[in-house]
Amino acid sequence: MKLLKLVPDNTNIHFLKWRVPFYFGSLLLMAASLGLVFTKGLNLGVDFVGGQMIRVTFERSAEAPVADLRSEVAKLGYGEPIIQRYGKPNEISIRMKLPEGAEHDAAQSDKMARTITADIKSHHADARIDGVDSVSGKVSKELGWDAFKALGFAALAVAAYIWMRFEWQFGIGALFSLVHDVVLTLGMFALTQMEFDLNIVAALLTLIGYSLNDTIVVYDRVRENLKKYRKMPLPELLDLSVNETLARTIVTSLSMLITLVALLAFGPEVIFGFTAAITLGIFVGTYSSIYMAAPILIWLKVNPKSFVPTETALEKQERLAREGA
Amino acid sequence: MLDFPRWKVLMLWGVTILVALASLPSLCSVAGLTWPSALPSPMINLGLDLAGGSHILLEADPSQVRQQRLEAMDESVRNKLKTTDATIRISDISNNNGSLTFLVEDVTKVDAVREAILPLTSGAGLTGQRDWNIQVVDGNRFVLTPTQEGIDQAVSQAMDTAVEVVRKRIDGLGTKEPTILRQGAQRIVVQVPGLQDPQQLKALLGQTAKLEFKLVDQSALPSDLARGIAPVGSQIVPYADPKTGGAPIAVKRLGGIRGDELTNAQAGNNPQTNEPVVNITFNTEGGAKFAKLTTQNVGKPFAIILDGKVLSAPNINEPILGGSAQISGHFTAESAGQLAISLRSGALPVDLKVVEERTVGPDLGADSIRKGVIAMAVGTLALVVFIIATYGRLGVYACVALVMNMLMILGVMATIGATLTLPGIAGFVLTIGAAVDANVLINERIREERHRGRRVVAAVETGYKEASRAIFDANVTNVIAAVLMASFGTGPVKGFAVVLMIGIATSVYTSMWLTRMWVAQWLRRARPTDLHL
Numbered sequence: 055m056k057l058l059k060l061v062p063d064n065t066n067i068h069f070l071k072w073r074v075p076f077y078f079g080s081l082l083l084m085a086a087s088l089g090l091v092f093t094k095g096l097n098l099g100v101d102f103v104g105g106q107m108i109r110v111t112f113e114r115s116a117e118a119p120v121a122d123l124r125s126e127v128a129k130l131g132y133g134e135p136i137i138q139r140y141g142k143p144n145e146i147s148i149r150m151k152l153p154e155g156a157e158h159d160a161a162q163s164d165k166m167a168r169t170i171t172a173d174i175k176s177h178h179a180d181a182r183i184d185g186v187d188s189v190s191g192k193v194s195k196e197l198g199w200d201a202f203k204a205l206g207f208a209a210l211a212v213a214a215y216i217w218m219r220f221e222w223q224f225g226i227g228a229l230f231s232l233v234h235d236v237v238l239t240l241g242m243f244a245l246t247q248m249e250f251d252l253n254i255v256a257a258l259l260t261l262i263g264y265s266l267n268d269t270i271v272v273y274d275r276v277r278e279n280l281k282k283y284r285k286m287p288l289p290e291l292l293d294l295s296v297n298e299t300l301a302r303t304i305v306t307s308l309s310m311l312i313t314l315v316a317l318l319a320f321g322p323e324v325i326f327g328f329t330a331a332i333t334l335g336i337f338v339g340t341y342s343s344i345y346m347a348a349p350i351l352i353w354l355k356v357n358p359k360s361f362v363p364t365e366t367a368l369e370k371q372e373r374l375a376r377e378g379a
Numbered sequence: 380m381l382d383f384p385r386w387k388v389l390m391l392w393g394v395t396i397l398v399a400l401a402s403l404p405s406l407c408s409v410a411g412l413t414w415p416s417a418l419p420s421p422m423i424n425l426g427l428d429l430a431g432g433s434h435i436l437l438e439a440d441p442s443q444v445r446q447q448r449l450e451a452m453d454e455s456v457r458n459k460l461k462t463t464d465a466t467i468r469i470s471d472i473s474n475n476n477g478s479l480t481f482l483v484e485d486v487t488k489v490d491a492v493r494e495a496i497l498p499l500t501s502g503a504g505l506t507g508q509r510d511w512n513i514q515v516v517d518g519n520r521f522v523l524t525p526t527q528e529g530i531d532q533a534v535s536q537a538m539d540t541a542v543e544v545v546r547k548r549i550d551g552l553g554t555k556e557p558t559i560l561r562q563g564a565q566r567i568v569v570q571v572p573g574l575q576d577p578q579q580l581k582a583l584l585g586q587t588a589k590l591e592f593k594l595v596d597q598s599a600l601p602s603d604l605a606r607g608i609a610p611v612g613s614q615i616v617p618y619a620d621p622k623t624g625g626a627p628i629a630v631k632r633l634g635g636i637r638g639d640e641l642t643n644a645q646a647g648n649n650p651q652t653n654e655p656v657v658n659i660t661f662n663t664e665g666g667a668k669f670a671k672l673t674t675q676n677v678g679k680p681f682a683i684i685l686d687g688k689v690l691s692a693p694n695i696n697e698p699i700l701g702g703s704a705q706i707s708g709h710f711t712a713e714s715a716g717q718l719a720i721s722l723r724s725g726a727l728p729v730d731l732k733v734v735e736e737r738t739v740g741p742d743l744g745a746d747s748i749r750k751g752v753i754a755m756a757v758g759t760l761a762l763v764v765f766i767i768a769t770y771g772r773l774g775v776y777a778c779v780a781l782v783m784n785m786l787m788i789l790g791v792m793a794t795i796g797a798t799l800t801l802p803g804i805a806g807f808v809l810t811i812g813a814a815v816d817a818n819v820l821i822n823e824r825i826r827e828e829r830h831r832g833r834r835v836v837a838a839v840e841t842g843y844k845e846a847s848r849a850i851f852d853a854n855v856t857n858v859i860a861a862v863l864m865a866s867f868g869t870g871p872v873k874g875f876a877v878v879l880m881i882g883i884a885t886s887v888y889t890s891m892w893l894t895r896m897w898v899a900q901w902l903r904r905a906r907p908t909d910l911h912l
Contacts, residue, residue: 057911058768063830109743163736164578184743190734193436204867211863212856219852253802256864256872260806260879263860264813267853271820274849302823305769306816309762313812316758317805322747324428325805332809 060308061301069296070289073349080346084234087241094244097138099251100149100187102201104194106163107187108148108170109324114180117143126177132166138249142323145184147249152188163188201255208262209233216266216273223354224273228266231346235265235338239331248327257331264310264332265339268303269347275299276351288356292348307340381840381899391896395783395889402789409752421793425572426800426874429748431741432572437584437731439541439565441534444729448525448533449474452511454633455499456481456523463495464488471520478524486519496523534565537728542567545731547724548583567731577738579717587730588721590638590706591684592669594676595692599629619688623709628692630682636672640665644722646715649707655715657706659722666702674698683708685718744801751804758808759785766815770822771911776897777818780889784814787885788878797881800874810882816853817890820846826912835910836902843895850891854883 100107112118120137127135127148136149148170152163167186174181189197209232217225236258243250275295283291314333321329404420407413414420427434453474460467467488472481483492493513500511500523510529514522542561549557549569558570574580596613609615609629618624643660661669672681673695682692683706690708710718763781767774788807792799799807825842833841858880865876901907 057771058765060769109740111743163733164581168578182742183740185737185739187738188733188736192438193735200867204863208860208863211859215855215859216852252872253875255867256802256875259860259864259867260809260875263857263879264809266856267813267816270853270856271849274852278845298827299823301826302819305819305823309765309815309819310809310812312761312765313758313808316761317754317808319754320750320757321754321808322750322801322804324743324747325801328802329805332805 061304065297065300066293067297067300068293069344070293070349070352073289073345073352076345077349080234080342083241084237087237087244090241090244094247096240096243096250097247099249100189100194101252102194102198102250104189104191105149105151106167106189107150107185108167108174109184109186110146110148110174111182111184112144112146112178112180113182115144115178118146119178120146122177123148123174126173127170130169130173132170140249140323140326145323152190197252201252205236205255205258205262208259209236212262212266216270220273220277221356223351223356226354227273227347227350228269230350231269231339231342232262232266234342234346235261235335238338239335242334243327243331248330251327253325253328254331257328257335260332261335261339265335265342268307268340268343271299271302272296272343272348276348276356280356288352292351296344296348303340303343307336310336381836381895381902383896383899388896388900391892395787395893398790398794398885399783399786400790401793402786405789405793409748421796423789423792424796424798425744425748426798426803426871427570427572427737428739428801428871429744429799430572431575431739431744432570433574433577433580434735434737435569435571435577435581435584435733436562436735437545437567437569438734439534439538439567439729439731441530441565441729444534444537445477445525445530446474447728448530449477449479452479452499452523452525456496459495459499460492464491467492478522480520480522483519483521489515489519492521496521531564534729538565538567540725540728541731544725544727545569545584548720549580551720551724552580552583566734573741575738575740577736581733581736583717583720584731585733586717586721587686587727588718588724589686589726590641590722591635592638592672593630593632593635593682593684594672595680595682596629596631597679601626604629616682616684616687616689619685619690620709624689624691628682628689630684630689634672636665636668638722639726640668641722644719646710646712646719647705649705654707655710655712657710657715657719657722658703659706660703663702669702669704670698670700674700747801747804751808755804755808755811759811762811762815766818770818772901773818773822773825773894773898773910773912776894777815777822777890779897780818780893781811781814783893784882784886784889785811787889788882791881791885792878797877798874799878800871802871802875803878806875806878806882810879810886813857814882814886814890817846817850817886818894820850821890821894822912825910829910829912835907838910839898839902843891847891850887854887857883 110118118139120139123146124135124137127137127150132150132153137146138149139146150166150170153166167188171183171186175183209229212232213225213229216228239258239261243254272295275298276292279286279291279295286294311333314329314336317329318326318333401421404414405423408422453472456479457469460469466485468484469481469492470484473479483489493515496513500513501509509526510532512524512526514524516522538561542559545567546557546559549559549571556572558568560568562568569580569584571577571580596610599610599613603609604615604627607615612633613629613631615627615629617627638659640662641659642662645658647656647658648654649656677695677698680692680694683690685708690706693707759781763778766777770777788810791797821842824846825838828838828841829835861876861879861883865873865880
């Protein structure tokens with residue numbers, strides 16, 4: 055039986071030849087993503103801005119009557135709702151701000167949820183209420199801050215670990231490549247205006263762990279080759295390391311993508327955004343392990359000495375003798 | 380590296396099968412089969428987002444505890460001084476500005492007062508902690524300020540009590556398997572699976588249920604009351620329902636009875652008016668106090684006060700000696716029943732507010748599980764085909780390990796009683812994709828070593844050895860991310876982190892140990908001279 059071979063043996067692609075334009079392109083993409091996040095903004099869910107969210111499925115309709123709903127709910131006097139589809143066209147979420155004073159008044163926010171759900175049910179017989187979330191302003195602020203802290207700590211902690219296991223240059227390279235992955239993913243959320251909630255933060259945290267897998271594999275090989283080929287120029291050595299691990303990088307990324315695409319296509323709609331974030335992150339992470347994490351080692355001047363064990367007294371004697379002669 | 384003695388083989392298989400078996404009851408229930416009840420049946424819990432139900436986050440206000448402590452201290456100081464030395468006179472008592480202040484009229488008694496109240500100010504227990512700071516200003520004015528440690532401890536105790544009260548109340552409702560946990564310094568999480576309409580629950584938890592019986596101060600002038608002025612030693616209390624009760628009345632601050640000395644409370648009907656009422660029974664001590672109060676004040680009205688609002692203020696027609704009483708207050712059958720539950724379970728030591736609430740319908744979860752299973756099946760199948768096509772025999776080993784890994788994740792989750800949430804399903808599928816990474820790394824390395832001309836056994840050995848370093852580092856970073864995730868966020872996110880962590884541990888086990896054992900056994904048995912890779 056002939057085995058499938060996606061990457062031929064002994065590839066010799068000069069990845070790093072194009073490092074400057076690619077780096078420039080990546081920085082541009084990052085800037086664009088940040089620009090989108092700041093101008094268009096993230097579509098923050100009730101987890102982070104507070105308010106009430108009601109999820110509804112219209113069981114016997116192909117498509118949710120979004121326009122009707124918008125005017126019906128707006129008539130109830132609780133302000134303009136944000137109505138958004140998620141997953142299938144007949145599944146929607148309705149988001150509303152809590153009225154003044156209802157922030158801490160369970161009875162009031164309860165009444166609001168009841169009024170809205172009753173109204174929807176009276177107009178649409180096939181509406182199935184899938185869930186109601188009410189989050190007060192105080193809790194949502196805390197959740198936002200906690201999310202920010204968790205992401206920051208995670209990024210720093212994994213970078214510190216890489217530093218500890220390799221060298222400081224590798225730590226910075228890893229940090230840079232995962233900031234790249236997270237920023238691009240945020241950019242996608244700003245661009246598509248998919249809802250950004252607690253689950254997405256969990257996805258970003260997952261990304262921080264998993265997008266680094268490729269980087270670690272490449273770095274591990276760089277370290278090995280640095281010890282093996284002491285005289286090889288760094289760009290060449292990095293190219294060699296990336297090429298040697300290329301088959302693994304491709305096969306692993308494909309394995310992850312196979313399962314993630316299955317999840318996107320057949321999995322629960324409610325976590326579509328979550329899965330999309332991880333999928334994009336894995337994709338970008340593969341790229342960044344080659345074009346973000348590797349070239350930075352050249353600019354930060356990694357050298358083989360970092361990984362050579364300090365010479366013993368005997369070796370020193372021999373070296374001095376050689377140099378003397 | 381490739382040496383597997385019999386005991387090691389037995390151990391590896393034993394652990395794998397044992398852990399994998401623990402997943403069977405959960406798998407049976409998903410497939411709709413019944414697991415024989417005679418066998419032990421560890422089950423994976425379904426999170427609220429899958430099982431449906433309500434999640435409610437309650438928050439207490441610590442400033443309330445501070446005020447309660449001031450009021451309690453006020454009373455203790457008065458009682459203490461009264462019993463120590465009847466000649467001590469204090470005046471100008473106030474507990475309004477964050478500390479308790481009073482004047483000792485006779486300056487020579489200042490030291491005696493300090494001596495007497497000193498024991499009241501130290502904390503309970505042997506820590507030597509001081510709950511109150513005593514200061515004497517202007518020679519004879521005492522200022523008692525609660526210390527932060529004392530308040531923190533009091534809040535903590537109040538929260539412990541509150542959790543208990545909440546638990547009793549929810550049990551009183553008869554809901555199934557609620558989860559009630561304290562979260563942080565001043566919050567309580569309540570999760571009730573299957574509950575679709577949390578309104579009743581919230582109404583029940585929103586009621587502090589502090590019941591008091593206080594004498595009505597009849598000396599108060601209605602004109603003063605209207606302007607909010609109460610006679611000395613009294614306070615103004617509004618009616619719970621002004622329409623049926625009337626204007627606010629003044630009640631005497633001291634000499635009342637608190638409703639926490641009850642042994643029972645039941646909703647019932649007044650036989651004469653057929654109006655819903657709550658029948659209460661005092662414990663011995665409370666009964667005696669109630670008897671004394673009603674004996675001494677026959678003919679006078681007393682107010683029944685719930686959470687600072689008057690329910691009713693009936694006249695005491697005759698002494699009530701039996702230790703039981705009836706509370707009326709324009710109840711409905713439902714509100715009477717609720718009050719009875721609240722009184723039975725005791726008053727909440729602090730008010731609780733709902734700050735977050737999430738309710739999930741039952742259909743969404745079932746739908747999500749079904750779709751998750753389909754996605755997993757499709758993903759796994761495609762992955763198995765891809766891996767076997769790429770690595771042949773070694774790919775088969777990797778895939779068998781993958782299936783073992785999936786069973787073991789479920790088995791571990793069932794054994795430790797972990798909760799599967801909606802993002803957890805994604806975590807599970809993601810772990811499947813990520814778990815083959817270790818084998819990909821190993822197999823690629825073996826392939827490389829073969830190209831460099833190593834013999835089969837040496838190549839396999841080097842492959843496992845050299846790849847393990849990167850596998851280890853990669854998994855550590857994943858664990859770091861998962862731990863931070865678990866420390867953050869609500870139930871669903873935590874559930875995801877738990878799946879990731881279990882998956883990382885089991886995948887290292889199955890992809891590094893099990894596959895190595897199988898490869899080693901095959902090498903020994905078949906002694907291949909070439910590896911088809």
